[in-house]
Amino acid sequence: MAKITITIDGKPIQTEEGQTILEVCRKNNIYIPTLCYHPVLEPYGACRLCTVEVTRHGWPSLHTACTHPAWDGLVVRTNTAEVRAVRKTLMELFLSRTPNVPLIQEMAAEYGVTEPSYPVEDPNEKCILCGLCVRVCNDMVKAHVLNFSSRGVDRKVGPPFMEKTRECIGCGACTIVCPTGAIEIVLQKNAIYAAKPLGPTAAIYVPSLQAVPRVPVIDTDSCIRFRQRDRSNGEIEDACGACQMLCEANAIDFTQQDEILELNVGAIVVATGFQMWDSTKLSQYSYGKSPNIITALEFERLSNAAGPTGGQILTADGVKPERVAIIHCVGSRDKNPNAHEYCSRICCMYSLKQAHLVRDKTHAEVYEFYMDMRAFGKGYEEFYERVQEEGVVMVRGRGAEVQVLPSGKLRVTGEDANLGKLVAVDVDMVVLSSAIEPPADAQKIAQLFGLSRTPDGWFAEAHPKLKPVETNTDGVFLAGAAQGPKDVPDTVAHAGAAASMAVALLNRGEVTISPQVAVVDEKFCSACKTCLNICPYAAISFIVEDNVARVNEALCKGCGTCVATCPAGAITGKHFTDDQIMAQIEGLFRVPELVEA
Amino acid sequence: MADLHRADVLVSCRHGRTPELVTALRDEIERRGLAEEIRVVETGCSGFCSVGPVITVRPEGHFYASVQPADVPELVEETLVKGRFVQRLAYKEAAGRKAITRYEDLPFYAKQMRIVLRNCGMIDPRSIDEYIAVGGYEALGKVLTSMTPDEVIAEIKKSGLRGRGGAGFHAGRKWEATRRAKGDIKYVIANGDEGDPGAFMDRALMEGDPHAIIEGMIIASYAVGSHQGYIYVRDEYPLAVENLTLAIQAAREYGLLGEDILGSGHSFDIRIVRGAGAFVCGESSALMQSLEGKVGEPRAKHVHATDRGLFDRPSCLNNVETLANVPQIILNGADWFASIGTERSKGTKAFCLVGKVRNPGLIEVPMGMTLKQIVNDIGGGPPKFRKVKAVQTGGPSGGCIPASMLDIPVDYESLTEAGSMMGSGGMIVLDDRTCMVDISRYFLEFLKEESCGKCAPCREGIKRMLEILVAMTNGTAKAGDLERLETLAKTVQTASLCGLGKSAPNPVLSTIRYFREEYEQHIKDGYCASGACRELTAYVIVDEKCKGCGLCIKVCPQEGISGEQKQPHYIDQAVCIKCGACYDVCRLDAIKIVPKAAVSLGGNGGNGHGTPAATPAKDKPGAAKGKA
Amino acid sequence: MPKLKSLDELRELRSRLKHEIKARTETATTITVGMGTCGIAAGAREVMQAFLDELSARQIDAHVVTTGCIGMCSKEPLVDIQQGNEPRITYGNVSPAMVPRIIEEHLIGGKVVQEWAVGRLVKEA
Amino acid sequence: MPGNGKLKLGLYWAASCGGCEIAVVELREKLLIVDQVADIVFWPCATDFKYKDVEAYPDGYMDVCLFNGAIRTSENEHLAHLLRKKSKVLVAFGSCAYEGCIPGLANLFDRESIFRRVYLESESADNPNKVVPQTAYHMPEGEIEIPKFYNTVKTLGQVTDVDYFLPGCPPQDPQIWAVIEAIVSGNLPPKGSVVGANEKTVCDECKHVREEKKIKKFYRYHEIIADSTRCLFDQGIICAGPATRGGCGALCTKVDIPCRGCYGPPPNVVDQGASLLAAVASVVDADTEEEARRIVSEIPDPIGTFYRFSLPASLLHRARR
Amino acid sequence: MSNNGKFEPRIVAFLCNWCTYTAADTAGVSRMKQPPNVDIIRVMCTGRIDPVFVLKAFAEGADGVIISGCHPPGDCHYTNGNYKTFRRMPLVEMLLQQYGIEPGRFHWGWISGAEAPKWAELTREFTEQVRKLGPLNWKKQFASKED
Numbered sequence A: 001m002a003k004i005t006i007t008i009d010g011k012p013i014q015t016e017e018g019q020t021i022l023e024v025c026r027k028n029n030i031y032i033p034t035l036c037y038h039p040v041l042e043p044y045g046a047c048r049l050c051t052v053e054v055t056r057h058g059w060p061s062l063h064t065a066c067t068h069p070a071w072d073g074l075v076v077r078t079n080t081a082e083v084r085a086v087r088k089t090l091m092e093l094f095l096s097r098t099p100n101v102p103l104i105q106e107m108a109a110e111y112g113v114t115e116p117s118y119p120v121e122d123p124n125e126k127c128i129l130c131g132l133c134v135r136v137c138n139d140m141v142k143a144h145v146l147n148f149s150s151r152g153v154d155r156k157v158g159p160p161f162m163e164k165t166r167e168c169i170g171c172g173a174c175t176i177v178c179p180t181g182a183i184e185i186v187l188q189k190n191a192i193y194a195a196k197p198l199g200p201t202a203a204i205y206v207p208s209l210q211a212v213p214r215v216p217v218i219d220t221d222s223c224i225r226f227r228q229r230d231r232s233n234g235e236i237e238d239a240c241g242a243c244q245m246l247c248e249a250n251a252i253d254f255t256q257q258d259e260i261l262e263l264n265v266g267a268i269v270v271a272t273g274f275q276m277w278d279s280t281k282l283s284q285y286s287y288g289k290s291p292n293i294i295t296a297l298e299f300e301r302l303s304n305a306a307g308p309t310g311g312q313i314l315t316a317d318g319v320k321p322e323r324v325a326i327i328h329c330v331g332s333r334d335k336n337p338n339a340h341e342y343c344s345r346i347c348c349m350y351s352l353k354q355a356h357l358v359r360d361k362t363h364a365e366v367y368e369f370y371m372d373m374r375a376f377g378k379g380y381e382e383f384y385e386r387v388q389e390e391g392v393v394m395v396r397g398r399g400a401e402v403q404v405l406p407s408g409k410l411r412v413t414g415e416d417a418n419l420g421k422l423v424a425v426d427v428d429m430v431v432l433s434s435a436i437e438p439p440a441d442a443q444k445i446a447q448l449f450g451l452s453r454t455p456d457g458w459f460a461e462a463h464p465k466l467k468p469v470e471t472n473t474d475g476v477f478l479a480g481a482a483q484g485p486k487d488v489p490d491t492v493a494h495a496g497a498a499a500s501m502a503v504a505l506l507n508r509g510e511v512t513i514s515p516q517v518a519v520v521d522e523k524f525c526s527a528c529k530t531c532l533n534i535c536p537y538a539a540i541s542f543i544v545e546d547n548v549a550r551v552n553e554a555l556c557k558g559c560g561t562c563v564a565t566c567p568a569g570a571i572t573g574k575h576f577t578d579d580q581i582m583a584q585i586e587g588l589f590r591v592p593e594l595v596e597a
Numbered sequence B: 001m002a003d004l005h006r007a008d009v010l011v012s013c014r015h016g017r018t019p020e021l022v023t024a025l026r027d028e029i030e031r032r033g034l035a036e037e038i039r040v041v042e043t044g045c046s047g048f049c050s051v052g053p054v055i056t057v058r059p060e061g062h063f064y065a066s067v068q069p070a071d072v073p074e075l076v077e078e079t080l081v082k083g084r085f086v087q088r089l090a091y092k093e094a095a096g097r098k099a100i101t102r103y104e105d106l107p108f109y110a111k112q113m114r115i116v117l118r119n120c121g122m123i124d125p126r127s128i129d130e131y132i133a134v135g136g137y138e139a140l141g142k143v144l145t146s147m148t149p150d151e152v153i154a155e156i157k158k159s160g161l162r163g164r165g166g167a168g169f170h171a172g173r174k175w176e177a178t179r180r181a182k183g184d185i186k187y188v189i190a191n192g193d194e195g196d197p198g199a200f201m202d203r204a205l206m207e208g209d210p211h212a213i214i215e216g217m218i219i220a221s222y223a224v225g226s227h228q229g230y231i232y233v234r235d236e237y238p239l240a241v242e243n244l245t246l247a248i249q250a251a252r253e254y255g256l257l258g259e260d261i262l263g264s265g266h267s268f269d270i271r272i273v274r275g276a277g278a279f280v281c282g283e284s285s286a287l288m289q290s291l292e293g294k295v296g297e298p299r300a301k302h303v304h305a306t307d308r309g310l311f312d313r314p315s316c317l318n319n320v321e322t323l324a325n326v327p328q329i330i331l332n333g334a335d336w337f338a339s340i341g342t343e344r345s346k347g348t349k350a351f352c353l354v355g356k357v358r359n360p361g362l363i364e365v366p367m368g369m370t371l372k373q374i375v376n377d378i379g380g381g382p383p384k385f386r387k388v389k390a391v392q393t394g395g396p397s398g399g400c401i402p403a404s405m406l407d408i409p410v411d412y413e414s415l416t417e418a419g420s421m422m423g424s425g426g427m428i429v430l431d432d433r434t435c436m437v438d439i440s441r442y443f444l445e446f447l448k449e450e451s452c453g454k455c456a457p458c459r460e461g462i463k464r465m466l467e468i469l470v471a472m473t474n475g476t477a478k479a480g481d482l483e484r485l486e487t488l489a490k491t492v493q494t495a496s497l498c499g500l501g502k503s504a505p506n507p508v509l510s511t512i513r514y515f516r517e518e519y520e521q522h523i524k525d526g527y528c529a530s531g532a533c534r535e536l537t538a539y540v541i542v543d544e545k546c547k548g549c550g551l552c553i554k555v556c557p558q559e560g561i562s563g564e565q566k567q568p569h570y571i572d573q574a575v576c577i578k579c580g581a582c583y584d585v586c587r588l589d590a591i592k593i594v595p596k597a598a599v600s601l602g603g604n605g606g607n608g609h610g611t612p613a614a615t616p617a618k619d620k621p622g623a624a625k626g627k628a
Numbered sequence C: 001m002p003k004l005k006s007l008d009e010l011r012e013l014r015s016r017l018k019h020e021i022k023a024r025t026e027t028a029t030t031i032t033v034g035m036g037t038c039g040i041a042a043g044a045r046e047v048m049q050a051f052l053d054e055l056s057a058r059q060i061d062a063h064v065v066t067t068g069c070i071g072m073c074s075k076e077p078l079v080d081i082q083q084g085n086e087p088r089i090t091y092g093n094v095s096p097a098m099v100p101r102i103i104e105e106h107l108i109g110g111k112v113v114q115e116w117a118v119g120r121l122v123k124e125a
Numbered sequence D: 001m002p003g004n005g006k007l008k009l010g011l012y013w014a015a016s017c018g019g020c021e022i023a024v025v026e027l028r029e030k031l032l033i034v035d036q037v038a039d040i041v042f043w044p045c046a047t048d049f050k051y052k053d054v055e056a057y058p059d060g061y062m063d064v065c066l067f068n069g070a071i072r073t074s075e076n077e078h079l080a081h082l083l084r085k086k087s088k089v090l091v092a093f094g095s096c097a098y099e100g101c102i103p104g105l106a107n108l109f110d111r112e113s114i115f116r117r118v119y120l121e122s123e124s125a126d127n128p129n130k131v132v133p134q135t136a137y138h139m140p141e142g143e144i145e146i147p148k149f150y151n152t153v154k155t156l157g158q159v160t161d162v163d164y165f166l167p168g169c170p171p172q173d174p175q176i177w178a179v180i181e182a183i184v185s186g187n188l189p190p191k192g193s194v195v196g197a198n199e200k201t202v203c204d205e206c207k208h209v210r211e212e213k214k215i216k217k218f219y220r221y222h223e224i225i226a227d228s229t230r231c232l233f234d235q236g237i238i239c240a241g242p243a244t245r246g247g248c249g250a251l252c253t254k255v256d257i258p259c260r261g262c263y264g265p266p267p268n269v270v271d272q273g274a275s276l277l278a279a280v281a282s283v284v285d286a287d288t289e290e291e292a293r294r295i296v297s298e299i300p301d302p303i304g305t306f307y308r309f310s311l312p313a314s315l316l317h318r319a320r321r
Numbered sequence E: 001m002s003n004n005g006k007f008e009p010r011i012v013a014f015l016c017n018w019c020t021y022t023a024a025d026t027a028g029v030s031r032m033k034q035p036p037n038v039d040i041i042r043v044m045c046t047g048r049i050d051p052v053f054v055l056k057a058f059a060e061g062a063d064g065v066i067i068s069g070c071h072p073p074g075d076c077h078y079t080n081g082n083y084k085t086f087r088r089m090p091l092v093e094m095l096l097q098q099y100g101i102e103p104g105r106f107h108w109g110w111i112s113g114a115e116a117p118k119w120a121e122l123t124r125e126f127t128e129q130v131r132k133l134g135p136l137n138w139k140k141q142f143a144s145k146e147d
Helices: A021-027 A081-097 A102-110 A132-140 A173-177 A224-231 A242-246 A296-303 A347-362 A380-389 A442-449 A488-506 A561-565 A578-590 B018-031 B069-081 B128-133 B138-146 B149-159 B171-180 B201-208 B210-224 B238-253 B284-291 B320-332 B334-338 B371-378 B412-417 B436-450 B456-473 B481-495 B499-503 B506-525 B551-555 B581-585 C007-020 C037-041 C044-057 C096-109 D019-025 D030-037 D051-056 D074-086 D095-099 D101-108 D111-121 D173-185 D272-282 D289-296 D302-306 E020-029 E051-060 E081-099 E116-133 E138-142
Strands: A003-008 A011-016 A051-056 A059-064 A075-077 A147-149 A156-158 A268-270 A293-295 A323-330 A365-370 A393-396 A399-404 A410-416 A421-427 A429-434 A476-478 A518-520 A540-543 A548-551 A571-573 B007-011 B038-042 B055-058 B062-064 B187-192 B228-233 B269-274 B315-319 B348-355 B361-366 B388-393 B399-402 B426-431 B537-541 B591-595 C029-034 C063-067 C079-083 C088-091 C117-121 D007-013 D038-042 D062-068 D071-073 D087-093 D136-139 D142-145 D149-154 D164-166 E011-016 E038-043 E064-069 E106-110
Touching: A003 A021, A011 A021, A051 A081, A059 A081, A081 A102, A081 B456, A081 B481, A132 A147, A132 A173, A268 A442, A268 A488, A293 A296, A296 A347, A296 A429, A323 A347, A323 A399, A323 A410, A323 A421, A347 A365, A347 A380, A347 A429, A365 A410, A393 A410, A410 A429, A476 A488, A518 A548, A561 A571, A561 D272, A561 E081, A578 E038, A578 E051, B007 B018, B018 B038, B018 B069, B055 B069, B062 B069, B128 B210, B128 B238, B128 C007, B138 B210, B138 B320, B138 C007, B149 B171, B149 B210, B149 B320, B149 B334, B171 B210, B171 B315, B187 B210, B187 B284, B187 B320, B201 B210, B201 B238, B201 B320, B201 B348, B210 B228, B210 B238, B210 B315, B210 B320, B228 B238, B228 B284, B238 B269, B284 B315, B315 B320, B320 B334, B348 B371, B361 B371, B371 B388, B371 B426, B388 B506, B399 B506, B436 B456, B436 B506, B456 B481, B456 B499, B456 B506, B481 B499, B481 B506, B551 B581, B581 B591, C029 C044, C037 C044, C044 C063, C044 C096, C079 C096, C088 C096, D007 D019, D007 D074, D019 D062, D019 D173, D030 D038, D030 D173, D038 D062, D051 D074, D062 D074, D062 D095, D071 D074, D074 D087, D074 D149, D087 D095, D095 D101, D095 D164, D101 D149, D101 D302, D111 D149, D164 D173, D272 D302, D272 E051, D272 E081, D289 E081, D302 E081, E011 E020, E011 E116, E020 E038, E020 E116, E038 E116, E051 E064, E051 E081, E051 E138, E064 E081, E064 E116, E081 E106, E106 E116
Parallel strands: A003 A075, A268 A476, A293 A429, A323 A365, A323 A429, A365 A393, B007 B038, B187 B228, B187 B315, B228 B269, B348 B426, C029 C063, D007 D038, D007 D062, D062 D087, D087 D164, E011 E038, E011 E064, E064 E106
Antiparallel strands: A003 A011, A051 A059, A051 A075, A147 A156, A399 A410, A410 A421, A518 A571, A540 A548, B007 B055, B055 B062, B348 B361, B388 B399, B388 B426, B537 B591, C029 C079, C079 C088, C088 C117, D071 D149, D136 D142
16 A cells, blocks of 8 residues: 555645545544544544544645545644535534534533524434434445435434335444434344343453453354344345454454364363352242342342443342342352252352442441351451441352332341341342252263262262362362362362373373283184174274284273173173172172071 | 428427427428428527527528417418418517528527537437437548547647536546546446536427537547446436437437447447436436445545446546537537636536526526626526526526626636536526525425435534524514524535535525625514515505506405505505515515515505615606506 | 448439428528518419429529518519629519520629519628 | 903094094094004994993093084983093093083083973974873883983083093094094193194184174174185174184185184184174174164074083083073 | 061162262261161262172172162263163063062162261161061072972
């Protein structure tokens, strides 16, 4: 690209050819007001706000920066009196058209225009006909739903004949680009945001600040390119692509596919973690009946600085709660078949933390319903003391019920063991410290790695005390909450152990295999091949030259199934031989008669 | 036509009754058995609108005006049979009362120089033979056989031909740019949109001499290297479309269009595309959008159409009148063309001289002629008792030139300097009965409808300017409105994207520039001197002057005037609809236009003592009582 | 109408076509036939027709114009011939038979047929 | 007659079909050689020796005694003991003596139900007085005694100790000849072992090609036309070959008939029926218990199928009484 | 083998080392109430249990036999050892029935390492069941010389 020099506001700027004046200004953060410009959309030149004075060969004239190319030798002045006068009048026109749009009021104020200077036809008109929505819908999303209709002053934006159309895929792109908020998305079933209220706000997002690697991912369910490709079964191939356009490192590749990697590994660390128990399973907490009854995980998302509310703790209607109740052991330490009998171990401490957060961020009254405060870790008890001093009301009794009152308030009733009587409090928000349980697909994982599970559903460690990270299958280790509820310090320790065990296994060089392996007595094997597909580890293979079957000792795990199967009795195990077992049976019945009582 | 006709009767006017007249003539000739000798030819419009339908008999040259079907028997008998001139149907010069019998002597045409309109009214536009007979396609033949494209371009550049659409861009330079632009597919486009209200010269040209445009386009296509041409005709011109279509078919049959024209190896074809009634599509980039089937919205200006125009390919767009000049330039040479007109505006320009002028019509005058000459010598000056107040040129994008400046020559530079512009050629003569504020309101009303609505200054700005002007015309304007109007107009002019927006304020700005006091009068005094703004106006009778002749009673549509013979009459304000008929007819200057506020309802409004500001005296040559 | 292949074919066509609209084009010679009622009665129409046929046969461009009665009823039908700014010669008692000779000698030859000429009108300067 | 240096050979026919006697005759001209090397000193079926002759012989008189047939009655048992005493080498000749063979299938029933079926319920029985055989009966002429009909058929090995077992129903003549040669030459394998048969199973000699055994459905022999190139077991026909000692030259599978297991279990197998059952069941292609149960339930008469020749020698010897 | 007159059945149980043997171990460690009638023989996998062991057990004098291992379809430490079991045992059931041994004397099933109580329950239940059936005493049939 050829280099050009263009002087803007007296400053000569070296840049590549092929850009517009506005692009050059934006790159060198020279402020030019715009309304109908968006970096990913074709410049349209409708609002004329970006008018600047352009001098070429000595002839100054006004042009719109968004459309006018930056040619070599141009002299541009972005803030002359004439330019300001034009913008002032334009803002008067816009303000008279859309008097109550905050953005327009703000921009108008910049030029000293505070009141509409012409008679206002429709005070709540919001659309300034900038055409951003039309262009994003047609050029980017390629849904071709929105366009201009009628001409001149009757010009308006809308779907064909201003009627609902099924073509609209509810992607919300128009609501995002609309500068004045004239388009709202009415949440219907096909609107992607209906499904994920607390979900990511855009189709491409960084999963979390701690994600490894910390790079954005594309949610193909809500990304327009994939939705359009599927919806039109391939006809519309390259809709949108805005992210690709703006990525300077052009690191975005839409052709990447999910790959199934098949790895031959020496050791496996199962760290499949936990999932939240479904709080709707105990109806008395009426989870799901009010947006203000949330689980602790949802509270964590709420108080997360990168979360939808930027870390502010707000009720569903966006105000700070005055009273918050936190209920411990929801679904834990409960014999109800829908709940778990075990203690989820980590809830007490995070509940205290959340109580502290509520107090700290909203100064609301906090009522914590608990049975026992299990502050077992280092510094935990001291934290518990501090939280109490901060004025969190501790009600020693499990929260029995949460009712949603007609007013929207939530009434939490429970028994206060210290006072010995029932208590109830009306709060604005209830946080349920719900139980944690093995993930839904735990059974599939167990089968995959030959893991067995303890009665409470967590994966069974080889030995609760002596081998907490190993499993019955050599080379498969357990790390973290997959083996049982753990908080962060315990998990880190447990995972460290698992990792070191795995590495140790890998570095051992040779591995001692178990002595219990089967062996074929080739004198008796008559190649009947009955045993061939019996072995789960395909340790027996047929040697064509010798016309006999042979066991590969490295693969054989010594289960003995082939020994029982061989009709000729040609396969014997080195242990648990037939003779040994026959002898045991005979031995059982050789015991002399029990001595008469 | 095997046999030879002795005489041709040219009916050269698109008047409503023309078809009826033509059939009557043909029947009569048939009946008189003269069909072999006499031929009736329907030609294009010859431009003399005020006395239409007109008939010229060739070779004698007899010129008859306002011929009605009923006159046909007498005409055939006297002229066609006996060869005598029918005095009754002669054109009478208003002033001199002397009948002018021969076409050549008509003053209307005397001062004109008809190059583009040369054939209009002379040949049958539907017959390619007649066009060829009068020298048609000779220029094309000369170009294809003896000139290289560059020579053609050089000739056009030397001729100084500039765009007749209004902007006046040098045609030669545009052809050269298109020729040099990269791309093997190029287009030649003829702009026949002519959206200006009051402009019809392109229509007359397309209806009257379609082949001239076609020949011009073929020459242009040879020059720029294009094989495909479009004529964009305004939807409201069905006859133009019809004649152009017939002309194109005939040209194709004669091998003058299509493959290997005249064996020269150059091929070019033309398609006609009808507009959809949008004035904005007269602007080149919006026109190309419309040609591409899209909504007529102008595109960014810095992209030159000669590089990336129609379908993003080099396109050379010229007004139909510009193209019609090309054959003549080629035939008569660039020097001949350059000798006509002024130092920087060469050749002639067709104008639609309309409004308050005796002989409105379609004229073609050399550049440089003064407005006064056009209005008085050709137009016959303002009607009786009227005085020219201003001349509006360029239609809605043009401006008004006050009577005091009528001596300026008509060319691109001087008109633009005067705050107006050449425009497509509309020339509206305004008299003292026209209110400048109302004229601006009229044009802005039109532009508000015609704005494509894409860019804010034009869409919103024009609407707001109109609101202010309407307020002025109905007396609700406030102080400072004029200044607000000016700043608003300035912004619309500078910030708008296309020609429509940029030129929309011209009518307002030029009227303010020359008639500021009229605006102030409207705002401060709520008084419209010309009486056009009805909400501000009241008509009262000046008792002393009124002789009670009763003329005004006869003309008043509302019967709102009463009074005895010879006694001062009286206007009932409640009933008066302010039409001004009485004012126009009163010889004695006894009726005065006064601000409505000054007249209390009921009563004669204090016998007409209006507020100051002398009512415009009518230009009356004495009080001689003329017979009706 | 077959396609025109070259400029010459166009020019050839033009010359043919020019003839057909000759009424509207300038020509030097004008033949005026007196068509008053008496003229018509005396056979002026046939004479004019003869003139028209003769002119088209010989491809001569000349205007044939009718006029009212000039007054010399005895000499009807009267035919005036005006060539350029030559004096206007009037022939009397013209009959269709005489037409070829008049055209031959007067129009083409440029010599007035004295025996039939009845008047000469010199145009004032 | 003894003392001419020739071997003294005795044959006895206990509870069997007599096929083994004929098998000896199958030696054809080789009988002459036998005659040269040995003298028949006891062969009730072919010669007229009487019990009292044998009782008269001194103990160990006979060099070899080929005892075929299972122990069904007290007489059989008596002879078994007698011949044991009288012969140096007692050979359980043929499947009946070695493992009970077809007569052994009677162990599914006991004496009482057998007599009832044979003498009373049998369709052709005409026994109005419901007379069943009695071991003793008074006749005017005196006391008649017939041998006692045991409830359970025993193998020879189960009543006395047997020196060698020669399996087969009947043993094939080359195998018989091989034994006789061995006896003549004296190099006999250690006492108690099985002679005249291979160490490997029938599959070793069978020509059918064996691939992968994955059986979706069991077929009885007559239900499908087996592919004569592929192993019958692979095609779902139960063949006892893999669990039966080879040596017969896979006579049956040569003509596409599945092996019935007459040569008895291979050396390492204690209970031939159980071993065959284990193999057959293990290769059933079923991933759920229901599917497995559905497939195996198509096998009628498990004991008849798996213990056709070896019920008395099986661990449980007989069905429960 | 009867003490104080009541018939005490002798039951042999073949247990897979990973699941039911662990359950039995846990039951023991947890001091769960179990009858002494069941003698356990440990094998690495139920796939190792050859039908001949069942016959051997009965032949030697067992009144009842139990076989128990990991739950199919996926608990088996060796992936599908238990598959072979549920293929063989239906056939063994048919065989035992033909031998005249009541089905009540032979139980095969699945008990995972986590189901110690279930094992204890099985031993109590099965012992009573076999007690009701009375002694099998297979060898008795061959005791008398005569028959």
